[in-house]
Amino acid sequence: MRIVILGAPGSGKGTQAKLLVEHLAVPHISTGALLRNAAKRGTELGLQAKSITDKGELVPDDIMSDMIEERLGRDDVANGFILDGYPRNVAQAKSLDLMLDRLGKPVEEAIHIDVDPEQIIKRIAKRAKEEGRSDDTEVTVRNRMRVYAEQTAPVADYYAEHGLLTRVLGDGAKEEIVQRILSVLNTSAATA
Numbered sequence: 001m002r003i004v005i006l007g008a009p010g011s012g013k014g015t016q017a018k019l020l021v022e023h024l025a026v027p028h029i030s031t032g033a034l035l036r037n038a039a040k041r042g043t044e045l046g047l048q049a050k051s052i053t054d055k056g057e058l059v060p061d062d063i064m065s066d067m068i069e070e071r072l073g074r075d076d077v078a079n080g081f082i083l084d085g086y087p088r089n090v091a092q093a094k095s096l097d098l099m100l101d102r103l104g105k106p107v108e109e110a111i112h113i114d115v116d117p118e119q120i121i122k123r124i125a126k127r128a129k130e131e132g133r134s135d136d137t138e139v140t141v142r143n144r145m146r147v148y149a150e151q152t153a154p155v156a157d158y159y160a161e162h163g164l165l166t167r168v169l170g171d172g173a174k175e176e177i178v179q180r181i182l183s184v185l186n187t188s189a190a191t192a
């Protein structure tokens with residue numbers, strides 16, 4: 001099962017990706033988490049990326065594509081993956097397609113988690129208190145929302161054009177939402 005999870009910052013895509021791991025035997029790959037780990041380890045790339053993510057901007061495509069290519073090359077990806085945070089613009093979506101086509105393992109499903117912007121602001125304010133992520137300040141969150149609307153929302157259209165997109169309502173209990181996603185995956189597996 002090769003799945004891409006899309007959604008605005010704070011839409012809960014990371015949470016849902018983690019819950020999906022318990023149901024599907026494939027790894028969760030979060031580019032945000034990979035970047036935060038690199039920053040925590042203090043690698044040159046990690047520190048460079050942190051100055052960008054702290055502003056809410058996107059890390060350059062070539063850095064992300066190297067990172068994702070390395071990650072998708074590991075053994076645990078043999079049966080698939082749940083990608084969270086990549087692709088984040090149309091250029092990344094095209095580059096991912098090229099990479100996966102070379103392996104003969106294209107994306108099978110793109111799930112977009114739809115959440116109302118008002119809800120998102122509330123959720124991120126709560127997460128800022130709980131997790132203390134350095135990119136959850138108000139100014140940065142606003143910028144991430146703008147970057148999402150301008151660059152990432154078109155990625156959903158890209159997958160829709162390829163007949164791979166399903167939108168799932170991201171409102172309600174976490175377990176309810178994961179069940180919605182699983183039923184989409186079951187339906188498309190049954191019709192494939």
Ligand code: ADP
Pocket residue numbers: 008009010031032033035052053054056057058059060064084085086087088092135144
């Ligand atoms: P969220 O979805 O809540 O914004 P993420 O953890 O997915 O959080 O990403 C945090 C930050 O990491 C992004 O705002 C961006 O700066 C950077 N980032 C993550 N993935 C990518 C990517 N594919 N391309 C460029 N930058 C990325």
